Amino acid sequence: MIGRSGGGEAPAFVFVRPQLGVNIGAAARGMKNFGIGRMRLVSPPENWCGTDAVARASGAADVLDGAVVCDSLEDAVSGSHFVYATTVRQRGLWKPVLSPREAMRDAAARVGVGQAVSVLFGPERTGLCNDEIVLANAVVTVPTSPAFRSMNLAHCATLIAYEWHIGRGVPRVDAEVTETASIAARCALAMHMITDLEACGYFDVPEDVEAKRLYLKNMLIRLDLTEAEVKTMHRIRKTLRGKTPGGSES
Amino acid sequence: MIGRSGGGEAPAFVFVRPQLGVNIGAAARGMKNFGIGRMRLVSPPENWCGTDAVARASGAADVLDGAVVCDSLEDAVSGSHFVYATTVRQRGLWKPVLSPREAMRDAAARVGVGQAVSVLFGPERTGLCNDEIVLANAVVTVPTSPAFRSMNLAHCATLIAYEWHIGRGVPRVDAEVTETASIAARCALAMHMITDLEACGYFDVPEDVEAKRLYLKNMLIRLDLTEAEVKTMHRIRKTLRGKTPGGSES
Numbered sequence: 001m002i003g004r005s006g007g008g009e010a011p012a013f014v015f016v017r018p019q020l021g022v023n024i025g026a027a028a029r030g031m032k033n034f035g036i037g038r039m040r041l042v043s044p045p046e047n048w049c050g051t052d053a054v055a056r057a058s059g060a061a062d063v064l065d066g067a068v069v070c071d072s073l074e075d076a077v078s079g080s081h082f083v084y085a086t087t088v089r090q091r092g093l094w095k096p097v098l099s100p101r102e103a104m105r106d107a108a109a110r111v112g113v114g115q116a117v118s119v120l121f122g123p124e125r126t127g128l129c130n131d132e133i134v135l136a137n138a139v140v141t142v143p144t145s146p147a148f149r150s151m152n153l154a155h156c157a158t159l160i161a162y163e164w165h166i167g168r169g170v171p172r173v174d175a176e177v178t179e180t181a182s183i184a185a186r187c188a189l190a191m192h193m194i195t196d197l198e199a200c201g202y203f204d205v206p207e208d209v210e211a212k213r214l215y216l217k218n219m220l221i222r223l224d225l226t227e228a229e230v231k232t233m234h235r236i237r238k239t240l241r242g243k244t245p246g247g248s249e250s
Numbered sequence: 251m252i253g254r255s256g257g258g259e260a261p262a263f264v265f266v267r268p269q270l271g272v273n274i275g276a277a278a279r280g281m282k283n284f285g286i287g288r289m290r291l292v293s294p295p296e297n298w299c300g301t302d303a304v305a306r307a308s309g310a311a312d313v314l315d316g317a318v319v320c321d322s323l324e325d326a327v328s329g330s331h332f333v334y335a336t337t338v339r340q341r342g343l344w345k346p347v348l349s350p351r352e353a354m355r356d357a358a359a360r361v362g363v364g365q366a367v368s369v370l371f372g373p374e375r376t377g378l379c380n381d382e383i384v385l386a387n388a389v390v391t392v393p394t395s396p397a398f399r400s401m402n403l404a405h406c407a408t409l410i411a412y413e414w415h416i417g418r419g420v421p422r423v424d425a426e427v428t429e430t431a432s433i434a435a436r437c438a439l440a441m442h443m444i445t446d447l448e449a450c451g452y453f454d455v456p457e458d459v460e461a462k463r464l465y466l467k468n469m470l471i472r473l474d475l476t477e478a479e480v481k482t483m484h485r486i487r488k489t490l491r492g493k494t495p496g497g498s499e500s
């Protein structure tokens with residue numbers, strides 16, 4: 001969805017199962033205030049771009065006009081090299097946990113070397129679920145008051161956009177250019193690995209299957225693999241299974 | 251209004267001639283998210299605390315309940331030692347112009363020595379007028395994109411509240427404790443993987459063997475694996491080879 005040509009651009013903000021069009025509109029306004037124009041929507045409500053939403057967007061209706069509705073979260077982030085998931089709390093999946101400031105400085109550095117990055121925002125009531133967080137490389141948690149953690153969706157998006165704007169231009173310390181694998185390539189690796197392991201009897205205890213799958217998927221997507229390394233992992237997988245010893249995969 | 255006894259407290263947020271109750275409600279939510287509970291209102295609309303506003307405040311209705319409606323801006327800030335006025339642009343009145351970050355660090359320092367501070371927010375459409383800005387000691391301008399400066403009132407209040415919270419030296423978001431694998435464990439993984447791959451014919455081109463070994467070792471040691479993930483990688487390795495399907499390794 002976000003092609004390699006998207007490198008060098010501001011992050012895409014991906015709203016996953018948002019419940020209220022007005023929040024999407026308000027988020028568009030906050031995004032545009034800080035130079036973020038790319039909005040992706042996964043399963044938005046039917047009326048997400050109604051008059052209420054447009055009114056709340058105020059002068060940022062162009063962000064709504066340009067928003068792309070994606071079939072799935074995988075689709076929305078498939079072209080990204082690095083994905084940040086906003087969450088209120090840890091969900092038992094290991095990821096680096098960053099503050100908005102740390103995350104957007106990191107994003108600026110990545111964008112500076114041509115990577116495409118996305119930030120995920122979950123539904124108002126529940127936030128992102130584990131199956132969604134697993135697609136991210138890092139978690140961003142806004143350091144709210146412990147007394148009241150529940151932020152409005154548009155407030156959260158605006159804060160992250162603000163930190164992006166502030167954090168731009170921070171020079172990257174480590175300027176080594178590597179071809180970081182896209183999320184799509186990592187998802188495919190996880191899928192193939194799980195399929196192969198399944199065929200080999202890895203998931204032998206029925207009650208653990210889902211947890212094990214999630215764990216594997218999280219690990220393989222989180223690890224900072226380059227494109228070449230993803231190919232190597234496929235080669236390892238096939239070699240160990242005895243499918244194409246030492247051969248290359250297509 | 252805010253007496254000297256208010257020293258040591260978080261800033262009071264003063265909304266001057268706000269137009270919409272829903273924005274007051276949304277601002278209350280953003281304030282409470284970042285530990286700011288004192289709201290002052292100068293000439294709010296009659297229905298400022300209607301059901302819409304309370305709904306938008308979500309869990310922060312207590313901030314609305316505690317809001318003080320003041321007869322004038324002078325009254326609202328009379329007990330403050332230092333007042334920050336949020337404005338989009340310069341108005342020809344010379345004041346120090348601070349970013350939200352600078353302003354809230356300054357506020358934290360002042361509060362730390364017992365001063366009472368207030369932040370002023372103007373009406374949605376026009377912002378603060380000169381007669382109001384003149385009552386402030388410093389101006390705060392949010393560094394928005396030049397392409398779209400007009401922020402939602404509640405977004406602006408939330409941003410300032412966020413910077414207040416951050417500027418107080420809030421501890422970092424707790425990172426979940428993970429047991430990063432030792433280098434020894436990663437080396438052992440690399441060694442076992444290479445041995446297995448060798449047995450499966452991975453290194454079929456003799457002149458590449460050393461380069462391939464080095465590449466694999468580099469990858470497996472560089473990846474940020476936890477101890478549990480190293481074990482998972484061993485399990486994957488053994489499962490794919492058909493040695494101990496799904497079993498644990500010693």
